[in-house]
Amino acid sequence: xxxxxxxxxxLRHYDxxxxxxxxxxxxxxxxxxxxIPDERTxxxxxxxxEGLGVESGPAWLLCHFHDERFWSLRSFGARGSxxxxxGSWRFRPAxxxxxxxxxxxxxxxxxxxxxxxxxxxxxRGLEPPAIPWDRIxxxxxxxxxxxxxxxxxxxxx
Amino acid sequence: xxxxxxxxxxxxxxxxxxxxxxVVREFRSCEFSTLARDGTPVTWPTMPFFEPxxxxxxxxSSIGLAQKAVNIRRDPRVAMLFxxxxxxxxxxxxxxxxxxxxxxxxxxxxxxxxxESMTRLLFERQPFxxxxxxxxxxxxxxxxxxxxxxxxxxxxxxxxxxxxxxxFGRAYGEVxx
Numbered sequence: 001x002x003x004x005x006x007x008x009x010x011l012r013h014y015d016x017x018x019x020x021x022x023x024x025x026x027x028x029x030x031x032x033x034x035x036i037p038d039e040r041t042x043x044x045x046x047x048x049x050e051g052l053g054v055e056s057g058p059a060w061l062l063c064h065f066h067d068e069r070f071w072s073l074r075s076f077g078a079r080g081s082x083x084x085x086x087g088s089w090r091f092r093p094a095x096x097x098x099x100x101x102x103x104x105x106x107x108x109x110x111x112x113x114x115x116x117x118x119x120x121x122x123x124r125g126l127e128p129p130a131i132p133w134d135r136i137x138x139x140x141x142x143x144x145x146x147x148x149x150x151x152x153x154x155x156x157x
Numbered sequence: 158x159x160x161x162x163x164x165x166x167x168x169x170x171x172x173x174x175x176x177x178x179x180v181v182r183e184f185r186s187c188e189f190s191t192l193a194r195d196g197t198p199v200t201w202p203t204m205p206f207f208e209p210x211x212x213x214x215x216x217x218s219s220i221g222l223a224q225k226a227v228n229i230r231r232d233p234r235v236a237m238l239f240x241x242x243x244x245x246x247x248x249x250x251x252x253x254x255x256x257x258x259x260x261x262x263x264x265x266x267x268x269x270x271x272x273e274s275m276t277r278l279l280f281e282r283q284p285f286x287x288x289x290x291x292x293x294x295x296x297x298x299x300x301x302x303x304x305x306x307x308x309x310x311x312x313x314x315x316x317x318x319x320x321x322x323x324x325f326g327r328a329y330g331e332v333x334x
Contacts, residue, residue, distance in 0.1 A: 058196050120223055
């Protein structure tokens with residue numbers, strides 16, 4: 001019930017979600033949907049199109065957002081299962097998985113990511129690759145200059 | 158700003174309608190699903206790059222966020238759903254679902270010519286990222302190195318489905334490869 005409550009609380013910030021399950025061949029299959037919470041059963045009703053060969057079983061619910069400039073990223077996921085009952089589908093969550101968005105998530109991403117990256121290299125005996133920051137910053141300046149030129153043409157400036 | 162249209166784009170390579178190719182080219186992200194050890198599909202948004210000469214997608218991931226690569230090395234079956242048109246400039250585009258087989262080699266990516274074009278495209282599409290990238294003063298920049306240590310994930314499509322006008326209630330088109 002804890003996962004269901006957390007999802008229901010977060011769902012208010014999104015227009016829709018993506019539900020992912022598996023098909024008859026074992027491949028992931030996903031569609032966008034509008035989950036409808038059902039507190040009595042601690043599930044979410046989801047509509048899936050016919051003909052995809054979706055199977056009952058392990059499933060994932062994702063909500064994510066970015067703005068027109070591919071920024072203000074936020075997201076969350078939920079692990080659970082997809083159940084078929086009486087011709088309709090329900091997602092039964094088991095665990096809420098935080099994603100991006102907010103200061104806490106950013107710190108978690110940065111600190112955890114850095115620690116895991118070091119572990120990845122150590123486990124495989126790899127040296128940390130040098131990052132050509134000067135080149136990356138140069139690309140940044142080139143793109144910014146091009147964008148400004150295009151914007152001033154568009155606005156007649 | 159839109160990416161330049163490759164003379165051979167996704168639609169031409171796989172024989173799907175031009176509007177499906179436009180989705181692959183212009184959408185800022187797709188919802189990428191891999192399979193966890195227990196078989197649960199795990200789905201997060203990511204930014205894919207289509208490589209027409211190789212008939213495959215390239216997705217990169219920091220080694221600090223390597224779970225999708227670990228999943229792929231165990232089970233290569235993946236799916237990519239293009240269902241969020243925000244920022245694409247497209248009006249009533251189709252939803253596109255691509256299922257395929259992925260590989261995630263152990264060696265890390267290098268900032269070569271291909272990565273320069275990807276970095277450029279990312280900066281074009283994510284202007285606030287430009288501000289942040291390099292916001293750390295030089296001596297502290299190494300703290301962000303981990304984010305640039307990238308694993309390469311290649312996805313070869315096996316089945317492409319699309320729903321006109323982003324409506325899952327409509328009949329879908331399909332190409333099986």
